[in-house]
Amino acid sequence: MPLRCLIIDDSDHFKEAARLLLESDGIAVVGTASTTSEALRRCYELRPDLVLVDIDLGEESGFDVVVRLCEETGDHNHRPRIILISTYDEQDFAEMIATSPALAFLSKPRLSGRAISEIIGKANAG
Amino acid sequence: MRAPLLSSLLRVTRPPLLLGVVVGAGFVTAETLLSLLLAQVTPASTLDLVYLLGVLVVSYLWGLPLGMLTALASGLIYDLLLVPPFNRVTLLSSWSWIPLLVFLIVALLVSSAAALLRTLLVEADERRREADVSADTARLLLRTGQLRAALPVVARRLEQDLGLPDLAIEFGPVDVDERHIALPLCDEGVQFGSLVVPADLPEAALHRLRERVVPSLEAALVAAHDRELVASALAASRDELAKVAEEQTALRRVATLVARGVRPMEIFGAVAREMGLIVKADHTAIERYEPDRTVVLMSSWSASEGGPPPPVGKRRQLHEEGLSALVLRTGQPGRITADERAAGELGRWARDEENGIAMGSPIVVEGRLWGVVIAFFRGLERQPEGVEERMRDFTELVVTAISNAQARDELAASRARVVAAADETRHRIERDLHDGAQQRLVSLGLQLRMAETSVPPELPALKRQLSQAAEGLTLVLEDLRELSRGIHPAILSKGGLGAALKMLVRRSSVPVELAVRIDGRLPERIEVAIYYIVSESLTNVAKHAHASLVTVRVDATCERAEVIIHDDGIGGADPGRGSGLIGLSDRVQSLDGTIEVTSPVGDGTTLAALIPVGDG
Numbered sequence: 001m002p003l004r005c006l007i008i009d010d011s012d013h014f015k016e017a018a019r020l021l022l023e024s025d026g027i028a029v030v031g032t033a034s035t036t037s038e039a040l041r042r043c044y045e046l047r048p049d050l051v052l053v054d055i056d057l058g059e060e061s062g063f064d065v066v067v068r069l070c071e072e073t074g075d076h077n078h079r080p081r082i083i084l085i086s087t088y089d090e091q092d093f094a095e096m097i098a099t100s101p102a103l104a105f106l107s108k109p110r111l112s113g114r115a116i117s118e119i120i121g122k123a124n125a126g
Numbered sequence: 127m128r129a130p131l132l133s134s135l136l137r138v139t140r141p142p143l144l145l146g147v148v149v150g151a152g153f154v155t156a157e158t159l160l161s162l163l164l165a166q167v168t169p170a171s172t173l174d175l176v177y178l179l180g181v182l183v184v185s186y187l188w189g190l191p192l193g194m195l196t197a198l199a200s201g202l203i204y205d206l207l208l209v210p211p212f213n214r215v216t217l218l219s220s221w222s223w224i225p226l227l228v229f230l231i232v233a234l235l236v237s238s239a240a241a242l243l244r245t246l247l248v249e250a251d252e253r254r255r256e257a258d259v260s261a262d263t264a265r266l267l268l269r270t271g272q273l274r275a276a277l278p279v280v281a282r283r284l285e286q287d288l289g290l291p292d293l294a295i296e297f298g299p300v301d302v303d304e305r306h307i308a309l310p311l312c313d314e315g316v317q318f319g320s321l322v323v324p325a326d327l328p329e330a331a332l333h334r335l336r337e338r339v340v341p342s343l344e345a346a347l348v349a350a351h352d353r354e355l356v357a358s359a360l361a362a363s364r365d366e367l368a369k370v371a372e373e374q375t376a377l378r379r380v381a382t383l384v385a386r387g388v389r390p391m392e393i394f395g396a397v398a399r400e401m402g403l404i405v406k407a408d409h410t411a412i413e414r415y416e417p418d419r420t421v422v423l424m425s426s427w428s429a430s431e432g433g434p435p436p437p438v439g440k441r442r443q444l445h446e447e448g449l450s451a452l453v454l455r456t457g458q459p460g461r462i463t464a465d466e467r468a469a470g471e472l473g474r475w476a477r478d479e480e481n482g483i484a485m486g487s488p489i490v491v492e493g494r495l496w497g498v499v500i501a502f503f504r505g506l507e508r509q510p511e512g513v514e515e516r517m518r519d520f521t522e523l524v525v526t527a528i529s530n531a532q533a534r535d536e537l538a539a540s541r542a543r544v545v546a547a548a549d550e551t552r553h554r555i556e557r558d559l560h561d562g563a564q565q566r567l568v569s570l571g572l573q574l575r576m577a578e579t580s581v582p583p584e585l586p587a588l589k590r591q592l593s594q595a596a597e598g599l600t601l602v603l604e605d606l607r608e609l610s611r612g613i614h615p616a617i618l619s620k621g622g623l624g625a626a627l628k629m630l631v632r633r634s635s636v637p638v639e640l641a642v643r644i645d646g647r648l649p650e651r652i653e654v655a656i657y658y659i660v661s662e663s664l665t666n667v668a669k670h671a672h673a674s675l676v677t678v679r680v681d682a683t684c685e686r687a688e689v690i691i692h693d694d695g696i697g698g699a700d701p702g703r704g705s706g707l708i709g710l711s712d713r714v715q716s717l718d719g720t721i722e723v724t725s726p727v728g729d730g731t732t733l734a735a736l737i738p739v740g741d742g
Contacts, residue, residue, distance in 0.1 A: 017569035021576045087564045108568045
């Protein structure tokens, strides 16, 4: 059964491109969201295995979304894996990424099914 | 020795008459003995000359009658003893009375000459003494500071020098009792005073006073009076000069404050105080007109300690009949008599003090009536003179201070606006790049990679080309990301100053020790300023300093933010060169902050910036 993925990003272009790419890589994109509240609702409805969260959501912050998602999606075992994504350099946000409960950071241009698998594999191994 | 002898010879009173008779008899006896002796060697007919000495002395000292008596006695004795026939008076002999008569005539002439000489000598001495007295009087009168107080002293001196009792000098005509008479003292025919003398003074003394003492006394008194007038006029003009100098000094003190660009509130305080002292007001105040017909107290001063002054910044309604309203209505300097109606105008004071005069001078800044300078004078009897002009001088300084402050504020505000507008533009460009071009390029990259995976294996060239295009696109994205970061650091708005500074430290090519202490988030423009200070400094260090370590310390509270950046490089940086530092200076000054660079050659460079945080 493929990974069920939710993409949270305020750029429609990116969401569409990412969906096509991930689906072709065998990951099922079950939904998308642009804002914090929409993200929480979608997550609650869809129960995805994986959530990709853009750091920059216009007025809102992806870091806040990650924290809210962790707070509101129950215990650790049922919590989706969360990966932060951005066009910004990881270096720019190093401290914030390190203190975030997200699993990892993935640069948007590097997004692929394989990159996600590697992150999850590493997380499982750790 | 000469003086006592002379003065005894010149005594006005003659020695006693009896003494004169004795002296005369003595002279005649001695002269007769001398003549008898001389008669042995000289013809007796020439010896009558010997008797002339006695006649001379007695005439001089006891006057003509006794002198004549002595002459007669001398003639008879001479006739009796020295003219033959001896021991017989030959006066009636036909031939001998002629020499005796000649002797008597000569003796009479000698006596007269001696008596006249004495009179002349005595008079000359009197004149000399009168001259001395008038010189003394003039000296006394001209030296004194207080003419009236010197009059009794001069009178005593006259009494002493002229040997007269009970003299007095008075200004103006005086009423005298029957025991005194008043000799008028005149200047050009107008009586200005009197010399009061005893009524029983001998006529001669009175005459002498009138003829010879009064004229010199008049001259001395007139001169002394003129001198007193000139002295008081001089003193008045000296006082006036001192006042002008004092006023100029006060104005200069305030002008110096204005020139130094001291805060207007401080200048208002100085003007209220200095002006109050110069115009001798009881209270002064400066008020600012507000659009809603209220006034705000900008400063106040009070000559006396009367409890705490009204608080600066206190606002009150404009009292329609009061001074501030009058000046607002006319736009001109105004003066009112402050009574119950105007109580509100002068705040606390006029309520305490019953009445007074209040004067107001309008403060007109760039054609607009800004406020009013007020001076209050307690009591109604004192009409303050020349106050308007002085108030105007001080008011002009207030106007200059306000204009300067407004110009400074406008400059600072416009600089702040320029910096803020530039920041906002950069922020927007960065956002536009991020949300537009970058997202599209990322999406395009993803599509390229997807296309790459869907190319069948039998077309390796196409696959390779697509892969290269995707790689190229990634490089473009990285360039764009770098460019965006330079335009505006997104991390600053997302993660705050601390995170942004850490990012700068990570990117610095020179090792950095960072110490940041910030109470919560600072206003954005201050965060941006501090970010650029650190960013620009680190860039400069990397480019020029040849440093091995940089320390960055940021200390921010809700009141002020302090940034100190020090490197251990070669120093010698010139803050005037390099537009980066100038840009920083503009940015910091637009926030009312200061920035200072010290860079001794060989001893590293230190930049210290201090920015007030305030309420944002």
